[in-house]
Amino acid sequence: MKHALEFYFDVGSPAAYLAWTQVPKIARETGCEVEYRPFLLGGVFQATGNRSPMDVPAKAQYMIDDLQRFARRYGVPFVNNSHFPINTLALMRMALGLQLREPGRMIPFVDAVVRAIWVDDKDMNDPATVGAVLQNAGFDPEKLLALASDPAVKDDLKAVTREAVQRGVFGAPTFFVGQDMFWGQDRLDFVKEALQP
Amino acid sequence: MKHALEFYFDVGSPAAYLAWTQVPKIARETGCEVEYRPFLLGGVFQATGNRSPMDVPAKAQYMIDDLQRFARRYGVPFVNNSHFPINTLALMRMALGLQLREPGRMIPFVDAVVRAIWVDDKDMNDPATVGAVLQNAGFDPEKLLALASDPAVKDDLKAVTREAVQRGVFGAPTFFVGQDMFWGQDRLDFVKEALQP
Numbered sequence: 583m584k585h586a587l588e589f590y591f592d593v594g595s596p597a598a599y600l601a602w603t604q605v606p607k608i609a610r611e612t613g614c615e616v617e618y619r620p621f622l623l624g625g626v627f628q629a630t631g632n633r634s635p636m637d638v639p640a641k642a643q644y645m646i647d648d649l650q651r652f653a654r655r656y657g658v659p660f661v662n663n664s665h666f667p668i669n670t671l672a673l674m675r676m677a678l679g680l681q682l683r684e685p686g687r688m689i690p691f692v693d694a695v696v697r698a699i700w701v702d703d704k705d706m707n708d709p710a711t712v713g714a715v716l717q718n719a720g721f722d723p724e725k726l727l728a729l730a731s732d733p734a735v736k737d738d739l740k741a742v743t744r745e746a747v748q749r750g751v752f753g754a755p756t757f758f759v760g761q762d763m764f765w766g767q768d769r770l771d772f773v774k775e776a777l778q779p
Numbered sequence: 780m781k782h783a784l785e786f787y788f789d790v791g792s793p794a795a796y797l798a799w800t801q802v803p804k805i806a807r808e809t810g811c812e813v814e815y816r817p818f819l820l821g822g823v824f825q826a827t828g829n830r831s832p833m834d835v836p837a838k839a840q841y842m843i844d845d846l847q848r849f850a851r852r853y854g855v856p857f858v859n860n861s862h863f864p865i866n867t868l869a870l871m872r873m874a875l876g877l878q879l880r881e882p883g884r885m886i887p888f889v890d891a892v893v894r895a896i897w898v899d900d901k902d903m904n905d906p907a908t909v910g911a912v913l914q915n916a917g918f919d920p921e922k923l924l925a926l927a928s929d930p931a932v933k934d935d936l937k938a939v940t941r942e943a944v945q946r947g948v949f950g951a952p953t954f955f956v957g958q959d960m961f962w963g964q965d966r967l968d969f970v971k972e973a974l975q976p
């Protein structure tokens with residue numbers, strides 16, 4: 583029996599962005615199905631007492647080099663966003679809302695958002711910039727804003743995030759293959775091993 | 780010109796133990812010289828504001844699985860020490876004192892100590908256990924205790940630790956290849972790449 587790959591991500595995490603660029607390749611190589619789990623990393627930090635590596639200045643300095651090394655290894659562009667940290671609450675509500683209501687549009691949405699943040703160094707804390715990025719990617723910003731304000735979508739994002747914490751998640755990206763949890767884009771080789779039939 | 784590999788370690792870090800088991804192999808494979816840097820991880824945490832991953836319960840739970848996965852990949856034994864955290868101040872003074880005064884004995888000393896902690900699950904917070912472990916490994920515990928109480932050795936450990944922090948170190952194990960810093964036993968593949976002539 584083939585395993586599914588569950589992938590918890592938040593667009594505000596540079597490591598989750600790197601994982602986002604690699605997951606489709608792993609799916610092709612292993613034949614697994616990917617279950618995308620948009621969630622709120624800030625909520626996970628609050629619930630678990632974990633914090634961003636960027637909160638320790640020496641670690642933040644190093645992380646930029648480390649992420650660049652992986653980006654080079656993967657052959658993908660990566661820019662350390664100069665507007666970090668990004669409040670991703672509305673963006674992750676949009677991602678989850680799309681997944682639930684227009685499933686085919688979630689991936690193009692996240693593609694556009696992570697490219698804006700982690701390739702084009704956009705300030706996604708600025709509503710006008712968010713609007714322009716979404717419009718350029720063929721989305722209706724007003725419609726997405728309505729989605730992000732929908733109480734049902736708000737509750738859904740809370741539920742996904744709460745469930746992640748209950749399963750032991752403390753950071754992003756996090757993967758599950760069956761019961762086995764893997765944390766970090768730097769564990770994708772173990773994820774791939776776990777997906778071998 | 781061949782690079783040297785600088786290796787900052789503290790016997791109280793399970794990740795540093797895993798790195799300890801792999802560094803000789805990397806030295807053989809790349810022909811690099813290893814410069815061992817015994818230091819005090821607790822001092823680094825204090826100076827940088829970083830903390831052990833074991834301080835976040837959900838992360839601690841995961842780290843045990845993660846370290847086991849790497850131990851299996853490396854083919855080395857690993858037991859999550861049930862007496863963790865270990866106060867390694869005296870042990871790291873002994874390691875550095877030996878390195879400075881009887882260089883050939885530092886590696887056998889650390890081998891014995893990490894085996895006691897990360898393979899045999901010994902309580903190295905207990906002075907009697909430490910004494911027995913050292914005696915079994917052919918060391919004179921009294922002599923080593925005297926070394927750990929030597930003001931010059933105490934100052935040396937502070938100096939190595941302070942220099943590490945000044946170079947940007949925030950955790951263990953940490954490696955330098957020239958100016959390039961690598962943090963974590965999970966970055967040994969990058970270390971190996973950096974050591975290629």
